[in-house]
Amino acid sequence: MPENTLVETPRTSDCFARARVLPTVAILAALYGLAHLAGYHINAVVLxxxxMIALCLLRIPVAIALITAAMLGALHxxxxxxxxxxxxxxxxxIGAQVGxxxxxxxxxxxALSRSGLLELLAGAISARLGTDEQATGKGVKWTLFGLFIFASLISQxxxxxxxxxxxxxxxxxxxxxxxxxxxxRAVACILACSISASYLLLPTGFGAIFLNEILLANINSxxxxxxxxxxAAMAPQAMFLPVMGLVAGLLVxxxxxxxxPRQYAEPPADAPVVCHPPAPRLKPTQLLITVAALAVALTFQLKFDSLLIGAMVGFLILGASGIFRWQEQxxxxxxxxRMMAQIAVIITIASGFAGVLTATGEIDAVVKASAELIGDNMALGAAVMLLVGLFITIGFGDSFASVPILAPIYVPLALTLGFDPLAVMALLGASAALGDAGSPxxxxxxxxxxxxxxxxxxxHIRDSVIPTFLHCNIGMLVFAWIAAMVL
Incomplete structure (x- = not known):
């Protein structure tokens, strides 16, 4: 390797990241000061x-970025x-309930992962495909793709x-x-498009959280x-066309x-080998109990319209059945x-962030100014809202937390521009979901x-972020715009 070649070590990268923070903050502060001296009023909501976006792009923790931006906007x-x-x-x-x-x-x-159900599935599939050296036909390829789509859909x-x-x-x-x-990269797009499509369209599991507890609740509020x-019946109807955009992106x-075909290097002889995990020996009773826990959880969720109760009952069944030791509950x-803490905290804080936006009293000014700028051009208005939603969500990568941030602005603006309720829901849901798949x-x-x-x-960036951004977001952006025009 040439001596003058710069290798960006983690420490070097960290130094560059730190070096960007102070200049960026100084530039923003200077622009704010100049605007104030010139007599321009910066809308508190826009500020x-x-x-919030600037802090997220500077790699400040999302929770801290939301709180800091909310306090600055309120003081302004x-x-x-x-x-x-x-x-x-x-x-x-509101956010705490979802969290x-x-x-x-x-x-x-x-609890489900402790049951060994996922390992049993992975072990069986990898053992069947991985031991057959002749399994190189297209049938195996499409079987794998179908498996990835199916697993992504049911995982939500x-x-x-x-x-x-x-x-x-x-x-x-x-x-x-x-x-x-x-x-x-095709597999990354399959996973991203399928996971997103599942929770955006099907009102069970995580789909129940997004469609009913977040999207529907914020629109009505x-x-x-x-x-x-x-x-609740309107949500899947409104999100159908945006989800078809994800399907189109997956197909492309x-x-x-x-x-x-893309050639990947064979691992060196001394490299750790990715082994086929041995399929755990699940007793028939354990397998039946696991399946029963899933069925009961789904039944309770649908009957009482509460994923919280359904998940709790499923957890208790698995704990009482001996899938894992009672002392390990x-x-x-x-x-x-620990797995869900970050998402739960961000969603909770996002609700507080939305409360501060409302308390500033300047949302109406943003809506009015935007409506005057857009005029009667509903097509332009829909495109602007979707692009802004993409920009906001890509900053911190969570569509669930984007809804309460966008709702106070988007719902009044969409109604002012003359969009029907289904179109309003499609615009808000798609604007929040844009950027989820494709955010680092x-x-x-x-x-x-x-x-x-x-x-x-x-x-991560070249093979996951960029491909999923291009295929998931562009397809959904186009189809969501169409949905806003026809609904």
């Missing part, structure tokens, strides 16, 4: 969102610090383990993928003053962009809390990289 609007904190705290309850559901689902997901609804299945299912199959010369009332990735629950901080892209990079041949 708050810009600060003339609120005292006490009033700002009160407005923030008053709205936390608690996330924690319970996380506990249920860890029927077996709500979120991304936990990826590091279990994918690594044992990397040898098969290499032998078939399958481009792993914000739209109540303007006479807008949405029902598989059949066009990444259809050509606290450890299992803590592991689930998204659990979806991080999960895909965790599985596909088990042998060190899949880069």
């Amino acid at each position: 708050t969102i810009v600060c 609007a003339g609120l005292s610090m006490g009033d700002a904190i009160a407005a923030f705290n008053d709205n936390l309850l 608690l559901t996330y924690v319970m689902v996380g506990a249920f997901a860890v 609804n029927l077996v709500p383990v979120h991304i936990a299945f990826i590091p279990i299912l994918i690594p044992p199959l990397l040898g098969v993928l290499n032998r078939l010369k399958i481009d792993r 914000v739209g109540e003053a303007q006479g807008l009332t949405a029902t 990735a598989v059949f066009i962009t990444y259809r050509r 606290d450890d299992v629950f803590t592991d689930g809390l 901080a998204s659990t979806i892209t991080l999960g895909a990289t965790a599985g596909l990079n088990a042998d060190g041949q899949h880069d």
